[in-house]
Amino acid sequence: MKKEIILQGMGWGHLPEFVVRRELRQKRWLAIAGKHLPGGVSSIVAARRHDLPHGPIAARLWRHIGEQAAQLRRSAPGPPASLFKPPVRQSASGPPRSRQAAADAADAR
Numbered sequence: 001m002k003k004e005i006i007l008q009g010m011g012w013g014h015l016p017e018f019v020v021r022r023e024l025r026q027k028r029w030l031a032i033a034g035k036h037l038p039g040g041v042s043s044i045v046a047a048r049r050h051d052l053p054h055g056p057i058a059a060r061l062w063r064h065i066g067e068q069a070a071q072l073r074r075s076a077p078g079p080p081a082s083l084f085k086p087p088v089r090q091s092a093s094g095p096p097r098s099r100q101a102a103a104d105a106a107d108a109r
Contacts, residue, residue, distance in 0.1 A: 002013055003020070012032075017039075023029035033039035046065055048054070054062070065072075 005011055006013055
């Protein structure tokens with residue numbers, strides 16, 4: 001709706017680049033980001049609780065996210081995938097550990 005208002009010439013606004021990519025490429029719109037009005041990058045994070053059971057729909061959603069995560073990271077604007085932190089897992093014997101720390105602990109046994 002916001003984009004439609006802007007398309008009708010009734011105002012201006014902040015919209016994600018992927019929403020206005022076509023208009024910018026066709027030079028129908030002009031990006032006004034600059035020194036005094038910088039653009040930005042937002043991250044979307046998926047998080048869930050590990051201490052509660054999840055139903056079949058949530059389980060399917062998380063399986064899909066896990067299967068698609070590498071491609072989503074490659075296609076997402078913003079920081080490179082190497083800056084993404086591995087998920088933190090709760091261990092039965094102490095504070096949450098990263099996937100690597102859990103693997104190292106398992107190897108040590």
